[in-house]
Amino acid sequence: MILKTMTNRRDFLRLSAAAAGMGGMRFSANAADAAKYGFQVLDGEAAAIFETLPYVQLLGVDSVGISWMTVAKATGRVTWSQDGWRTEHIAVHGEDGLLDAYSFVHKAVLRGVDLHKPLRYRIHSRRIGKFDIYGIGYAGGEVSYESTINALLPPDGTLSWAMMNDIHDNLRIFDCFLPHLSDVSTMCIFNGDVMEDLTYEEKFKRDFLHPFARVSHERRMPVWFLRGNHETRGQLARRLRDYVSLPRGRYFGAITLERVRFVFVDTGEDKADETPVYQGVNDFDGYIARETEWVKREVVSAEWKNARARIVVQHIPPQLSDGGWAPKLRRLDALNEVWKTANVTLMMGAHLHWWCWCDAWSGRPYPLVVGGGPRLGNPEKHDNATLTKCRLEGDRLSVKVLDQTGKTVIDKKLQIA
Ligand SMILES: [Fe+2]
Ligand SMILES: [Fe+2]
The missing domain is CATH 2.60.40.10 (Immunoglobulins)
Structure with a gap:
């Protein structure tokens, strides 16, 4: 049937x-x-x-x-x-x-x-x-x-992709944003913290598999799932890979579409391996160090160097600005150091639960857009889930961020060399 x-x-x-x-x-x-x-x-x-x-x-x-x-x-x-x-x-x-x-x-x-x-x-x-x-x-x-x-790559060479992040089981966010994906064709990136934790399978089905199926069916497009720190927590975290398809079997990866290089970086847990609640069962220091070696090979590859644009997606962003928010974990320093000299076109971050656009500065010489998230006790910040939409037409990259009402709160244009 x-x-x-x-x-x-x-x-x-x-x-x-x-x-x-x-x-x-x-x-x-x-x-x-x-x-x-x-x-x-x-x-x-x-x-x-x-x-x-x-x-x-x-x-x-x-x-x-x-x-x-x-x-x-x-x-x-x-x-x-x-x-x-x-x-x-x-x-x-x-x-x-x-x-x-x-x-x-x-x-x-x-x-x-x-x-x-x-x-x-x-x-x-x-x-x-x-x-x-x-x-x-x-x-x-x-x-x-x-x-x-649908066809992900239209004949005119346009690329359009979206990013959702930090949903934390708030499934109403999908109702807010799915209608706004009608003009996005290439993929919807989920940049981590889709779930609060991975404790049991019923919750995983409700908060992950069913909503991802909604995206595939209602919007006729694939997702690209990138792990956030919350997806490293709970009994099921070690079995997550049994349920999802991963590029080359890894949570990080890269793809070139229409000569645009996308690199997806797994920043892992946001707490030190020695944090008492983990009782010695985490080794993200070693994992991030190995991933950083992979990133170092990526940024000298022909795929990266010959791309007309280089987009990095990672859940925990680097330092926002001089004196601005910065990741506390030193294990991310080497990774973020690589990006400084890699000619990144745009980084797409998450994790902070407030949305922002950060121009390049000397400590991070490329622009950064960070998607928002549900309120986490930061009333002075833009504590609102967002949908980030990107569109590359010719040599112009448009970046728009919509809040949960559908209002555009960030609207930027980047010229691609
Ligand atoms: Fe989050
Ligand atoms: Fe996070």
């Missing part, structure tokens, strides 16, 4: 209301959460197997990852096409000769995708009723769900 994707919140509300009057219908999400937070609703066979709808993560210039969960242990595979199903490709996650099976969590990487074309894809899962050593039995047939993402 192939189900069509609902494309907007009105569809959701209509079907949600219909579902309320039909005893046999089941939500893909907890019904109360679905109604409250605008999650998509499924019925019939799809509801009987899919726990969360798929979300799409951009991974590379020709690859995307797709992740979803099922309500029972099942198989998972993806079929996809960019020519109206005349050519059908199959993607299945496998490790060490074992394909995805008998799991609640499913993901697959689609390789060979042309980002200039729309992508149609179907997730497929089949419930497994028996999994013995020499006898595996399916319970029912395979169920599919189809969706699409």
Whole structure:
């Protein structure tokens, strides 16, 4: 059975209301959460197997990852096409000769995708009723769900991307900002602290998987997830990578789109490894040092040097200005030192929970935009979640920041050499 994707919140509300009057219908999400937070609703066979709808993560210039969960242990595979199903490709996650099976969590990487074309894809899962050593039995047939993402790279060479950050489980923020993504086509970056913590799976589904699926389905675009300090906390933090697709299996990475180099840096926990509450189970000193070595190789690469613009995204920003806010952790110093001589076009930061634009200065010779976040006891600051929208047309980069009312609070233009 192939189900069509609902494309907007009105569809959701209509079907949600219909579902309320039909005893046999089941939500893909907890019904109360679905109604409250605008999650998509499924019925019939799809509801009987899919726990969360798929979300799409951009991974590379020709690859995307797709992740979803099922309500029972099942198989998972993806079929996809960019020519109206005349050519059908199959993607299945496998490790060490074992394909995805008998799991609640499913993901697959689609390789060979042309980002200039729309992508149609179907997730497929089949419930497994028996999994013995020499006898595996399916319970029912395979169920599919189809969706699409738009062409990420339009023919005129324009790039448009957005950044959301520091959501901290406040799912209403998605209601505020999803309508403003209608003119963004390349990706929506989540620059950390999507969740307050990763304590248990139900919360992870509600605050991460469902809203990311909303972005993929309602706005037809992929996300790029970058870890914040809060995603390093809680029992599930060590299993987060099982649920998400990561470029080259790492939380940091880079991609070149239309000769613009994007580098995504994981700044890790914002507390020292010796902080007593961690009881010796963190080693972000070593992790950041290794990542910094990777950044040093990145800034001397041809991809970086030959790019027409170089965009750095990192959750914890460097020092804002002379005498302004600066990260306390010394382990970030070496990383931020690299950027000083790397000819960065723009850095996109988060973490502070107040939005700001910071021109280049001698200690940070490149401009910095920081997205806002929910109130954290800084009433004198701009304590407001924001959507940062960037658009590169020709040699002009536009950076706009919208507050939760949709008002533009920052509007800057940068000339790209
Ligand atoms: Fe935060
Ligand atoms: Fe943070």
